[in-house]
Amino acid sequence: MFKNEEMEINLGPQHPSTHGVLRVKLRLDGETVTHCTPVIGYLHRGVEKICENKTYFQGQVWTDRMDYVASISNNLGWAEGVEKLFGIEVPRRAKYIRTMLTEQNRLASHLLWLATHALDIGAMTVFLYAFREREYLLDLFEAFCGARLTTTAFRIGGLREDLPPGFIKKAQAFQDLFLDCVDEYETLLTENRIWKKRTIGVAKLNAEDCIALGVTGPVLRAAGVPYDIRKAFPNAAYAEMDFEIPTRTEADTYARYLVRLAEMRQSHRIIQQCIDGLPEGPVMAKIPKILKSEVNEVYHPIEAPKGELGYYFVGEKGGLNPYRMHVRAPSFVNLQALPKMIEGRLLADVIAAIGTLDVVLGEIDR
Amino acid sequence: MSMLRTLIPFDIAGGMALTGKYFGKVFFSANRKKIRTQLKHFTQEYPEVKVNLAPRYRGRLTLLKDEQGEIKCVCCLACEKICPTEVITIEKGKKEGRKMPFPVRYDFEMERCIFCEFCVESCGFDSIILNHQFELATYNREDFSIGMEGAGQNMFIPSPVGRHSVAED
Numbered sequence: 001m002f003k004n005e006e007m008e009i010n011l012g013p014q015h016p017s018t019h020g021v022l023r024v025k026l027r028l029d030g031e032t033v034t035h036c037t038p039v040i041g042y043l044h045r046g047v048e049k050i051c052e053n054k055t056y057f058q059g060q061v062w063t064d065r066m067d068y069v070a071s072i073s074n075n076l077g078w079a080e081g082v083e084k085l086f087g088i089e090v091p092r093r094a095k096y097i098r099t100m101l102t103e104q105n106r107l108a109s110h111l112l113w114l115a116t117h118a119l120d121i122g123a124m125t126v127f128l129y130a131f132r133e134r135e136y137l138l139d140l141f142e143a144f145c146g147a148r149l150t151t152t153a154f155r156i157g158g159l160r161e162d163l164p165p166g167f168i169k170k171a172q173a174f175q176d177l178f179l180d181c182v183d184e185y186e187t188l189l190t191e192n193r194i195w196k197k198r199t200i201g202v203a204k205l206n207a208e209d210c211i212a213l214g215v216t217g218p219v220l221r222a223a224g225v226p227y228d229i230r231k232a233f234p235n236a237a238y239a240e241m242d243f244e245i246p247t248r249t250e251a252d253t254y255a256r257y258l259v260r261l262a263e264m265r266q267s268h269r270i271i272q273q274c275i276d277g278l279p280e281g282p283v284m285a286k287i288p289k290i291l292k293s294e295v296n297e298v299y300h301p302i303e304a305p306k307g308e309l310g311y312y313f314v315g316e317k318g319g320l321n322p323y324r325m326h327v328r329a330p331s332f333v334n335l336q337a338l339p340k341m342i343e344g345r346l347l348a349d350v351i352a353a354i355g356t357l358d359v360v361l362g363e364i365d366r
Numbered sequence: 367m368s369m370l371r372t373l374i375p376f377d378i379a380g381g382m383a384l385t386g387k388y389f390g391k392v393f394f395s396a397n398r399k400k401i402r403t404q405l406k407h408f409t410q411e412y413p414e415v416k417v418n419l420a421p422r423y424r425g426r427l428t429l430l431k432d433e434q435g436e437i438k439c440v441c442c443l444a445c446e447k448i449c450p451t452e453v454i455t456i457e458k459g460k461k462e463g464r465k466m467p468f469p470v471r472y473d474f475e476m477e478r479c480i481f482c483e484f485c486v487e488s489c490g491f492d493s494i495i496l497n498h499q500f501e502l503a504t505y506n507r508e509d510f511s512i513g514m515e516g517a518g519q520n521m522f523i524p525s526p527v528g529r530h531s532v533a534e535d
């Protein structure tokens with residue numbers, strides 16, 4: 001009477017828990033996922049090609065629109081990559097301010113991740129708490145550069161302007177309050193039995209698989225590999241900062257949650273060091289009005305909230321724009337771990353797996 | 367011990383206590399004006415209460431005039447060149463009694479502007495700013511093409527300047 005057949009369903013692209021326009025083709029046997037194919041490209045804008053037709057100065061605005069929840073990290077990668085290509089040395093104060101803003105942006109990104117990930121799995125309360133603090137951070141970005149999401153915060157050679165008056169005071173006020181807020185999230189989630197049931201042992205990805213698939217960021221660190229670009233190839237002012245790389249060995253969703261929370265505490269520490277040790281001086285290096293490149297190529301990786309974000313530039317002789325520009329987007333590379341994580345598991349775990357990878361589709365499709 | 371933990375839901379109780387704490391704070395202060403003004407609210411009742419914007423907020427592009435009411439722009443075309451989305455079109459012209467060139471046309475296609483402020487930065491004569499206007503939606507596409515003339519929107523209409531700054535709180 002009943003036929004035992006596998007069924008194919010689409011998850012997304014309009015499904016609210018796919019965080020954008022990700023479509024996942026799933027083949028189901030009952031409730032077990034037997035096969036999974038992520039389908040991407042709904043948000044493709046051709047950012048790399050556009051940037052090849054724009055000058056080094058203009059290209060930065062497109063990086064905002066790749067990973068739009070962590071646009072300051074993207075700006076940092078672009079600015080530092082171009083500076084590396086031209087051999088520009090940035091003043092120390094600018095480096096410190098860049099580091100501080102990037103870390104605040106990491107907090108904002110992780111908060112958004114925490115809020116939406118918990119919401120997907122069914123914990124509504126955390127969403128409200130996390131967005132409360134994120135609001136504070138977005139106000140800081142607005143005060144610094146005039147926009148909350150598409151920041152275009154940095155310039156080649158430094159910053160456009162110094163910090164606005166009162167910025168440090170407000171950032172310090174946030175510092176004073178933030179650790180208690182992290183404790184609040186922990187109260188709501190860490191010991192919660194429903195949260196534990198939904199996350200422990202779910203979407204496992206061990207260290208070998210992570211490395212084989214090129215997965216970076218918190219997913220890799222939750223598998224026990226202490227790889228962080230901020231320590232491995234220090235950029236901005238990270239070489240002068242004192243912080244730790246939190247790792248876990250369980251390699252499941254719960255471990256990634258703990259790693260990200262620990263990372264928030266470390267980011268808080270870095271911001272505090274930036275505020276305390278903020279040097280005086282100019283914020284902009286002396287650079288020529290028109291940047292003309294030589295034949296040269298650079299690859300510049302930075303640690304974005306999602307993982308290793310790399311910018312690859314090829315310059316041509318006398319070129320005003322990059323001959324070739326490529327972005328190694330962390331979400332794009334991390335997404336290929338999705339089939340590995342969920343094949344043979346239940347349909348409900350797919351949502352947890354997508355959430356724990358922390359993908360942003362603007363960055364995947366570019 | 368673990369059995370006891372399973373039976374008595376300490377974890378749930380902890381979460382409930384936190385929620386209860388915030389609920390109590392809001393509940394007991396909701397109708398008392400004195401306490402309500404002290405509490406920091408994170409949501410704003412936007413259309414009724416105008417949002418506070420930072421002084422550096424990037425809104426719509428505006429042309430400035432100097433004290434004599436003369437347009438400050440001298441048609442150096444720096445802004446036109448730097449604009450990443452190429453939304454500014456300027457036509458150079460002459461005006462009686464003015465040495466510097468004078469823009470006969472200054473067109474701004476707002477629907478493609480990404481509010482990056484590169485134009486303002488490149489202008490060496492401080493003749494444009496991004497104002498604090500953000501309610502820019504209209505019903506017709508043509509309304510986004512803003513020029514020097516025009517009844518609804520034009521390049522000179524100033525906007526309310528943000529009252530808020532981080533230095534104040």
Ligand code: SF4
Nearest residue numbers: 449479480482483485
């Ligand atoms: S804000 Fe940016 S996109 Fe808009 S007109 Fe100025 S340069 Fe062009």
Ligand code: SF4
Nearest residue numbers: 439440442443445489
């Ligand atoms: S850069 Fe300034 S002065 Fe030059 S054309 Fe633009 S608005 Fe006019």
